[in-house]
Amino acid sequence: MLYEKAPAKINLTLDVLHKRPDDFHEVEMIMTTVDLADRVWIRQIKGGQIKIKSSVRYVPSDRKNLAYQAAELIRRKYGITQGVEITLEKRIPVAAGLAGGSSDAAATLRGLNKLWKLGLSADKLAELGAEIGSDVAFCVYGGTAFATGRGEIIHDLPAPPNCWVILAKPAISVSTGNIYKDLSLSSIEHPNTERMIQALKYGDYNEMCRSIGNVLEPVTTGIHKEVAVLKEQMKKFGADAVLMSGSGPTVFGLVEHESRVPRIYNGLKGFCPEVYAIRMMGERHSFD
Incomplete structure (x- = not known):
């Protein structure tokens, strides 16, 4: 085994x-x-x-x-x-x-x-x-x-600076294929990928928070309003940066100071069925 x-x-x-x-x-x-x-x-x-x-x-x-x-x-x-x-x-x-x-x-x-x-x-x-x-x-x-x-x-790439990640998944499922199908390539607001790479190379937490972005997020939030609401709640409770992961619907918040984690976690648990307070890993698997 x-x-x-x-x-x-x-x-x-x-x-x-x-x-x-x-x-x-x-x-x-x-x-x-x-x-x-x-x-x-x-x-x-x-x-x-x-x-x-x-x-x-x-x-x-x-x-x-x-x-x-x-x-x-x-x-x-x-x-x-x-x-x-x-x-x-x-x-x-x-x-x-x-x-x-x-x-x-x-x-x-x-x-x-x-x-x-x-x-x-x-x-x-x-x-x-x-x-x-x-x-x-x-x-x-x-x-x-x-x-x-x-x-x-x-x-x-280098691992991100140490921080907490609050994950929250609303009680819906999203079809990745449908989200890509509804994506309008002509109206995308592109994230600054190079700026994120530099933030990781220099271990700059604040710059990492400023550089997050996901072009699929407006598509998913346009269909599933609860994802947009979840983002707003996470910001209100004090996350440093908030973004949807992949095609959604999970939203994550980056939190530098551990003292803020319980407030965000407990606040989200009130209306979201799946909430997790976890850490970044960021290091590759060992292949020894």
Whole structure:
């Protein structure tokens, strides 16, 4: 039995440049991992099946599950015939813009690489991950990165300055495909990605807070007003900077001083079902 941690990610920036010939969007994103993680348990079983078990009943257990796809891919690529059982202990909210499914897939790739002693490098695992989904490559490495292409080309960045992150997910789900479909490329207000990169390089917390931005946020808040309300509440309670992660609906607030955390956390718990007070992780996974 092997165990892998599958941390959530947040987008410090998310920019869309143009629509590509392959129907994906060309993006520039700065992402970092946070200390809210699923736990992925992997064990070899008799027979040739891939079995998915989850602590959340509505998580799919078939090929719709990205961890299933990861196991299927690695078995096909490397001629593995053994069966495997993958148990997902879910802590990351589902369909939340936090890459929970992608992180589970990445953890499965890392775990099966160890279980079957394949000796694959992190770069090779990320290459495999990109075949499954745009966020999987980043989740293979973890840490903090500037992602380009459709999100699968990863450039390592320094970890953000130490701070607290308040995550709040309203009781709705958002379709990433629908949000991208409704995005008007001609009216985007682009975040300053280069300024965020410099803030991270110099460990400048205030500049990091000033540089956050997500071009998908106006689309999601236009459809789901509760996301905009959540943002306003988080600002009112005292977060230093507030942004929606990914295509939403999760909103996060950055908080430098721990003394402010209980007020923001307790204030949001009053009307939002899922609220978490966590820390940045920001460091890459170890591949020793």
